[in-house]
Amino acid sequence: MKICVFWHRRDIRLHDNAGLAAALASGLPVVPLFIYDQDILDYLPSKADARLTYIFDEVERLAQATEAAGGTFLARYGKPIEVLETLMQKFEIAAVHANEDYEPYATERDTAVGQMLRKHGVNFLLYKDHVIFAKDEITTKSGTVPKVFGAYHKSYLAKLTDDLLLPFGSLEAFKAENLHQIPTAGAGLRPTLASMGFERLEQFVPTADLPAEDVVRNYHNTRNMPALQNGTARISVQLRFGTLSVRQVMRQAKALNPKLLAESIWRDFFMVLLWHYPNTATEAYDPKMRHIPYRNNEDEFRAWCEGRTGYPLVDAGMRELNATGYLPNRVRMTVAGFLVKHLFIDWRWGEQYFADKLLDYEQANNVGNWQWMAGTGAISAPWFRVYSPESQLAQVDPELKYVKRWVPEVGSSAYPVPIVEHRFARERAVEAIRAARTAAS
Numbered sequence: 001m002k003i004c005v006f007w008h009r010r011d012i013r014l015h016d017n018a019g020l021a022a023a024l025a026s027g028l029p030v031v032p033l034f035i036y037d038q039d040i041l042d043y044l045p046s047k048a049d050a051r052l053t054y055i056f057d058e059v060e061r062l063a064q065a066t067e068a069a070g071g072t073f074l075a076r077y078g079k080p081i082e083v084l085e086t087l088m089q090k091f092e093i094a095a096v097h098a099n100e101d102y103e104p105y106a107t108e109r110d111t112a113v114g115q116m117l118r119k120h121g122v123n124f125l126l127y128k129d130h131v132i133f134a135k136d137e138i139t140t141k142s143g144t145v146p147k148v149f150g151a152y153h154k155s156y157l158a159k160l161t162d163d164l165l166l167p168f169g170s171l172e173a174f175k176a177e178n179l180h181q182i183p184t185a186g187a188g189l190r191p192t193l194a195s196m197g198f199e200r201l202e203q204f205v206p207t208a209d210l211p212a213e214d215v216v217r218n219y220h221n222t223r224n225m226p227a228l229q230n231g232t233a234r235i236s237v238q239l240r241f242g243t244l245s246v247r248q249v250m251r252q253a254k255a256l257n258p259k260l261l262a263e264s265i266w267r268d269f270f271m272v273l274l275w276h277y278p279n280t281a282t283e284a285y286d287p288k289m290r291h292i293p294y295r296n297n298e299d300e301f302r303a304w305c306e307g308r309t310g311y312p313l314v315d316a317g318m319r320e321l322n323a324t325g326y327l328p329n330r331v332r333m334t335v336a337g338f339l340v341k342h343l344f345i346d347w348r349w350g351e352q353y354f355a356d357k358l359l360d361y362e363q364a365n366n367v368g369n370w371q372w373m374a375g376t377g378a379i380s381a382p383w384f385r386v387y388s389p390e391s392q393l394a395q396v397d398p399e400l401k402y403v404k405r406w407v408p409e410v411g412s413s414a415y416p417v418p419i420v421e422h423r424f425a426r427e428r429a430v431e432a433i434r435a436a437r438t439a440a441s
């Protein structure tokens with residue numbers, strides 16, 4: 001019997017899933033699949049990774065829901081091409097459906113998978129799902145990618161009609177009869193964390209529900225107050241792995257808070273930028289910023305990683321990141337700015353450290369924001385802007401509520417003196433960047 005496969009990747013959910021809804025509507029019986037991709041797992045920093053634990057639990061939930069609805073859920077560990085080739089030998093697969101992914105690794109993987117499948121006469125169909133506008137859907141009048149958020153945001157809002165935010169399919173549609181039960185013995189056997197060589201590590205992630213309405217309504221007042229637990233929406237992990245649908249999030253934000261809507265639009269924008277300029281995952285977008293003589297002092301980098309710089313907001317942030325895998329946006333900006341300007345360390349070191357630690361690590365957002373802070377990106381803060389961590393602290397945590405939660409020894413003799421003086425560091429960075437830019441032009 002001919003079947004089609006729906007390959008879940010960064011969309012671990014049944015409801016409002018563009019590709020899954022299309023597969024179910026295709027007329028062929030559908031078998032959902034998740035591949036624990038060895039090409040990604042081999043590069044995780046540790047054998048106990050909270051992100052993998054989260055993915056694993058969510059995939060198991062999906063598998064159980066699929067089985068309860070009468071289907072078979074396939075989960076496999078390996079390299080995607082090899083897994084798909086093996087499945088093609090066992091089952092008569094007519095098509096593989098999946099949602100688009102815009103990261104450089106993912107686009108290369110999908111090109112190779114598509115070539116392999118088509119060689120065997122199997123269709124590979126991709127759908128836009130985890131952004132509202134992708135690729136070239138929003139351009140300037142001359143047809144280029146906007147380089148200013150204001151212009152992008154304006155065009156985005158002008159195009160953002162309510163029908164674009166309607167859900168694709170639902171649990172009810174998913175329970176339709178075209179889910180397929182594979183009779184082959186063992187087809188539904190799934191890998192475990194242990195069988196993949198990993199241990200369980202749980203870190204807190206809010207449930208995959210929309211944020212409470214009062215959080216969303218107050219967002220513009222509370223987003224820069226890191227002492228509050230609910231000052232922001234806390235949905236980045238769910239958006240990263242697709243346990244929440246971006247359409248649901250945007251519908252709520254559009255109805256209740258334009259500021260939150262604007263922040264969610266940044267996410268689409270950074271994905272568009274990385275898709276257009278995949279080289280910026282590892283190099284500055286601005287050629288004049290590619291040869292900056294960063295100091296890259298390893299002891300100072302360690303002090304930053306461990307929250308021992310003597311700047312309370314920086315240290316509190318890094319300790320929160322290390323302990324929880326999360327950091328509020330405003331503090332991410334402070335610690336990132338401090339690394340690239342005050343310590344004058346290459347933004348890629350910080351980007352990698354965040355990639356290892358953040359539960360919501362998302363290459364496009366991480367690279368985009370790091371390049372923004374370093375002044376090297378397609379869209380960036382001016383390269384000569386150096387925020388004072390002390391003034392940041394006075395603005396966002398004047399009573400030291402947040403700082404004291406993570407750095408209880410602040411103000412005592414046990415707390416280190418500042419690793420570098422603010423004005424000296426600012427001038428050192430600005431002069432070095434200015435000279436490098438002049439030499440490059």
Ligand SMILES: Cc1cc2nc3c(=O)[nH]c(=O)nc-3n(C[C@H](O)[C@H](O)[C@H](O)COP(=O)(O)OP(=O)(O)OC[C@H]3O[C@@H](n4cnc5c(N)ncnc54)[C@H](O)[C@@H]3O)c2cc1C
Nearest residue numbers: 232233234235236263264267329332336361362365366369
């Ligand atoms: C140096 C640095 C690195 C970052 N790395 C990541 C990362 O790896 N993954 C990640 O998802 N976000 C990253 N961000 C963006 C932002 O800090 C987080 O998305 C946000 O803190 C997540 O918490 P929240 O869901 O409560 O956000 P909220 O403020 O409630 O915003 C809601 C959603 O909007 C999107 N969003 C908000 N701010 C941004 C932004 N500046 N850029 C892009 N999208 C945004 C996110 O999807 C977020 O979940 C980074 C920011 C900085 C300054």
